[in-house]
Amino acid sequence: MDKSIVETLFEQATDQVTGLLKALGLIGFLGGLPGVLFLLFVLVAISIAVYDVFQRHHTIRRNFPLIGIFRYALETVGPELRQYIFTDDRGDRPIPRYLRSWIYASSKKQLSTVPFGTRKDLDKPGTILIRHSAFPVLDESKHCDRIVIGERTKNPYKANLFNISAMSFGSLGRNAVLALSKGAKEAGCFMNTGEGGLSDYHLEGGADICWQLGTAKFGARKANGDFDAELFKTKAAHPHVKLIELKLSQGAKPGGGGVLPAPKVTPEIARARGVEPWKAIYSPSRHKEWESVREMLEWIEKLRPLCEKPLGIKFCVGQPDFVEELCAEMAKTGLLLDFITVDGAEGGTGAAPLGMTDYLGYPAQDAIMLVDNALRRHGLREKVRVIASGKFFTGAQLAIAIALGADMANSARGFMLSIGCIHALRCNSNHCPAGVTTHSPWLQRGLIPEVKAPRAAGYHYAVMEEFNKILHACGYTDSRQLKRSDLMKVVSFNKIVSMDELVPQEPMKKAG
Numbered sequence: 001m002d003k004s005i006v007e008t009l010f011e012q013a014t015d016q017v018t019g020l021l022k023a024l025g026l027i028g029f030l031g032g033l034p035g036v037l038f039l040l041f042v043l044v045a046i047s048i049a050v051y052d053v054f055q056r057h058h059t060i061r062r063n064f065p066l067i068g069i070f071r072y073a074l075e076t077v078g079p080e081l082r083q084y085i086f087t088d089d090r091g092d093r094p095i096p097r098y099l100r101s102w103i104y105a106s107s108k109k110q111l112s113t114v115p116f117g118t119r120k121d122l123d124k125p126g127t128i129l130i131r132h133s134a135f136p137v138l139d140e141s142k143h144c145d146r147i148v149i150g151e152r153t154k155n156p157y158k159a160n161l162f163n164i165s166a167m168s169f170g171s172l173g174r175n176a177v178l179a180l181s182k183g184a185k186e187a188g189c190f191m192n193t194g195e196g197g198l199s200d201y202h203l204e205g206g207a208d209i210c211w212q213l214g215t216a217k218f219g220a221r222k223a224n225g226d227f228d229a230e231l232f233k234t235k236a237a238h239p240h241v242k243l244i245e246l247k248l249s250q251g252a253k254p255g256g257g258g259v260l261p262a263p264k265v266t267p268e269i270a271r272a273r274g275v276e277p278w279k280a281i282y283s284p285s286r287h288k289e290w291e292s293v294r295e296m297l298e299w300i301e302k303l304r305p306l307c308e309k310p311l312g313i314k315f316c317v318g319q320p321d322f323v324e325e326l327c328a329e330m331a332k333t334g335l336l337l338d339f340i341t342v343d344g345a346e347g348g349t350g351a352a353p354l355g356m357t358d359y360l361g362y363p364a365q366d367a368i369m370l371v372d373n374a375l376r377r378h379g380l381r382e383k384v385r386v387i388a389s390g391k392f393f394t395g396a397q398l399a400i401a402i403a404l405g406a407d408m409a410n411s412a413r414g415f416m417l418s419i420g421c422i423h424a425l426r427c428n429s430n431h432c433p434a435g436v437t438t439h440s441p442w443l444q445r446g447l448i449p450e451v452k453a454p455r456a457a458g459y460h461y462a463v464m465e466e467f468n469k470i471l472h473a474c475g476y477t478d479s480r481q482l483k484r485s486d487l488m489k490v491v492s493f494n495k496i497v498s499m500d501e502l503v504p505q506e507p508m509k510k511a512g
Contacts, residue, residue: 048066107458133476143479153304172437176416180456186454194214214247219231245311247314264430311337315340386405388408395465420447
């Protein structure tokens with residue numbers, strides 16, 4: 001077998017170094033090349049030790065020269081050691097290893113069943129379980145996996161029950177976006193663009209698109225940052241754009257804006273977002289176009305003739321009064337949203353402040369029930385669709401979201417894992433080893449869209465297959481038959497209560 005280029009270059013370099021050492025007479029003095037390399041190692045170690053003694057920034061290295069450096073090395077690789085060696089299958093966060101393994105296997109259409117019984121702690125307070133029927137469905141071909149959004153619009157959309165949640169071109173690299181777009185096309189679900197604009201890679205894959213407009217109006221803004229109605233109209237007319245979502249907040253950092261550092265604002269990203277390249281860009285903490293719920297609904301209503309497609313909003317619930325006021329204003333004015341995406345506080349993003357991630361917002365399950373009940377009280381539930389977002393990875397979790405009050409659910413990290421994310425927790429560094437959340441040409445080259453797209457589709461298929469099995473086990477053939485009383489929650493040891501008892505589901509009030 002011919003030698004590789006790397007091997008050839010290594011041999012040439014070794015010969016040149018050996019020749020130089022021979023010319024200096026060091027080879028014979030030190031007993032050959034190994035002796036020379038040992039001497040170099042010792043000199044490097046002494047240099048590091050001397051540097052450690054006199055440097056002023058690291059206490060451990062100053063007090064324990066050379067040896068102290070290993071403490072920092074172990075700290076650096078700590079997440080990897082915990083992920084692969086020390087943490088059990090269900091103890092890892094934010095996504096346990098057993099879920100990651102299931103997604104990997106499902107996306108590749110490998111064996112994903114579980115042997116020898118559950119490893120889930122069924123007695124743990126907070127655990128939600130599903131009530132199955134004594135008479136499950138015999139004909140498993142009977143099920144509904146589409147829900148119409150925007151029935152009152154000129155272009156209503158039949159949405160899949162499980163879709164790709166918001167991830168922007170900017171947070172993800174181009175190969176990841178293209179792989180997900182191709183995968184969504186194959187799976188028959190929609191893909192949310194995130195707030196980074198409608199990029200060529202979102203469209204190239206041919207997927208149905210939910211175009212998200214964030215507080216900075218990326219992709220539909222003028223040079224000064226104001227909303228550009230004509231540009232919005234042009235992009236909204238694209239046949240792949242099926243839904244338009246205005247993001248008020250997200251679960252990972254509710255109430256906060258965002259920053260994309262200048263080095264990440266490449267010409268491609270700048271073009272998608274409508275900004276200047278190589279200049280840091282900032283997302284405001286909220287939309288400046290309105291100051292109240294009424295003004296927001298009136299502003300969104302002005303977009304309808306520009307797009308003629310379903311319009312909705314996304315938010316992480318912080319104040320229940322806002323949800324109540326939103327529903328009351330819609331009922332009073334007739335200015336209805338076509339959908340509401342409810343993001344849970346457990347949502348993720350590439351980079352977020354620790355305090356916002358850990359302490360702000362309602363968890364998804366509680367938020368879904370709160371929004372569902374508010375819509376029911378005001379007679380709007382049959383007109384406004386609810387999309388759940390926030391750590392829904394499996395068919396069982398999709399069933400729980402729908403039973404709580406959602407119509408469908410979106411997942412971001414689940415699909416990231418399906419195309420190769422290894423949970424390295426390097427999303428905020430631009431050094432994602434799997435090439436998903438990076439713009440490094442070298443790291444991105446490892447992610448081949450043509451290979452990864454079928455895996456995204458395979459994962460979607462596995463989720464829907466599991467969902468329909470659970471649906472049929474409950475005795476239903478339509479996702480809309482699932483209800484809160486089909487769920488039960490462990491509240492303490494040996495005490496399980498129906499979810500409908502804990503948070504009663506409001507009766508469906510007819511619109512006036």
